[in-house]
Amino acid sequence: MLIQELHDIQAAAGATFTELATTETVPITFGNDAAAIAATKQGVALCDRTHWGRIQISGSDRLRFLHNQSTNNFNILKPGQGCDTVFVTSTARTIDLATAYATEDAVILLVSANRRHQLLELLDRYIFPMDRVELTDLTDTTVAFSLLGPESTQLLEKLGVTELENQPYATHKSIKTPPSSPPCQGGDEGGVRVAVGSGLATPGYTLIAAASDAASLWNELVKAGAVPMGDRIWEQLRIEQGRPATDFELTDDYNPLEARLLNTITYDKGCYIGQETIARLNTYQGVKQQLWGVQLSGAVEPGTLITIGDEKVGKLTSFTKTESGFFGLAYIRTKAGGEGLKVQLGEIAGEVVNLPFLRSDQTAVETASTKTKPTPSGLKT
Numbered sequence: 001m002l003i004q005e006l007h008d009i010q011a012a013a014g015a016t017f018t019e020l021a022t023t024e025t026v027p028i029t030f031g032n033d034a035a036a037i038a039a040t041k042q043g044v045a046l047c048d049r050t051h052w053g054r055i056q057i058s059g060s061d062r063l064r065f066l067h068n069q070s071t072n073n074f075n076i077l078k079p080g081q082g083c084d085t086v087f088v089t090s091t092a093r094t095i096d097l098a099t100a101y102a103t104e105d106a107v108i109l110l111v112s113a114n115r116r117h118q119l120l121e122l123l124d125r126y127i128f129p130m131d132r133v134e135l136t137d138l139t140d141t142t143v144a145f146s147l148l149g150p151e152s153t154q155l156l157e158k159l160g161v162t163e164l165e166n167q168p169y170a171t172h173k174s175i176k177t178p179p180s181s182p183p184c185q186g187g188d189e190g191g192v193r194v195a196v197g198s199g200l201a202t203p204g205y206t207l208i209a210a211a212s213d214a215a216s217l218w219n220e221l222v223k224a225g226a227v228p229m230g231d232r233i234w235e236q237l238r239i240e241q242g243r244p245a246t247d248f249e250l251t252d253d254y255n256p257l258e259a260r261l262l263n264t265i266t267y268d269k270g271c272y273i274g275q276e277t278i279a280r281l282n283t284y285q286g287v288k289q290q291l292w293g294v295q296l297s298g299a300v301e302p303g304t305l306i307t308i309g310d311e312k313v314g315k316l317t318s319f320t321k322t323e324s325g326f327f328g329l330a331y332i333r334t335k336a337g338g339e340g341l342k343v344q345l346g347e348i349a350g351e352v353v354n355l356p357f358l359r360s361d362q363t364a365v366e367t368a369s370t371k372t373k374p375t376p377s378g379l380k381t
Helices: 004-012 033-042 061-068 113-125 152-158 211-223 232-239 275-283
Strands: 018-019 027-028 043-047 053-060 082-088 096-102 106-111 134-137 144-146 172-175 194-195 203-209 227-229 289-296 305-308 312-324 325-333 344-345 349-351
Touching: 004 211, 027 232, 033 043, 033 227, 043 203, 043 211, 043 232, 043 349, 053 061, 053 211, 061 106, 061 232, 096 113, 106 113, 106 152, 106 203, 113 134, 113 312, 144 152, 144 211, 152 203, 172 344, 203 211, 211 344, 232 312, 232 325, 275 325, 312 344
Parallel strands: 043 227
Antiparallel strands: 018 027, 043 144, 053 106, 053 134, 082 096, 096 106, 144 203, 172 194, 194 203, 289 325, 289 349, 305 312, 305 344, 312 325, 344 349
């Protein structure tokens, strides 16, 4: 295995691993959860996201093809730009929230681990004989790391990476870091692809590199001051911040408008799979439920119904325990209300709160610095 050396280094640093249903091995904790959370707020945390999928779409029709397959506007993307986009069914039910990076000769999609194969099959199904499009699964030959925290830009500066400071979300560049790195497949300049955005609302960056460079890159980042962070804390943060996840908030039961992924949708881009349903919901204000955070008085199982008095108003989809209490994500009926709403989950009391990852307008999630431009490239404002 190309990344066995990486896992050995992580194990030596205290990592405990688990194997997902998709057979990927994931470090769930480094035994330093409190320090990792603190690093996301005051320093830099380093999270291994290699179990996420990486799909390369190449060929001269690649932008037009992806434009027709998902919710965002790919036709305006230039090399070095990127965006978040949602793949949906013909009835606009969510399949996955993905991040796309356009290079000189390809688009690289970072997708959820448990949607990689489904998306490969879906995209392949819509490639017609005349389409100049080629799909390549890069997951087993690359790694993905995320830096999270306010000092992420300064850490990259220690490694000589300064080109992305103050750039819009999903702006990316392939940089020769570490210096011995060979060209990255699908890259335009060789090396490690560094992109603005941590994957969460926390400021940071995402790095994609060849699997052969995984151990040396991880070592360089830790040596520069990054605190290793396990997937357990990623999961806690994504619930606290409101990033919807597949099999929880992104399922056949919900659409991107309900998930409040408004920064991923371009309404005037023309036809794409699921477009008619999304346009109709938007035009006639037909969104019947929306995703919110819920501050809870106690532990609650996902799937628990949410009520006000005797009336059912929603359902809890994710739950976590944080240093400040119990917290969950839930779909709440639009007519019931939003932020500040008092609800019940059985014997447990809850209050509906807004979340930094979710927006009620077209404003995007934070970029890598508080000074960065608020509008990610490729997104409609």
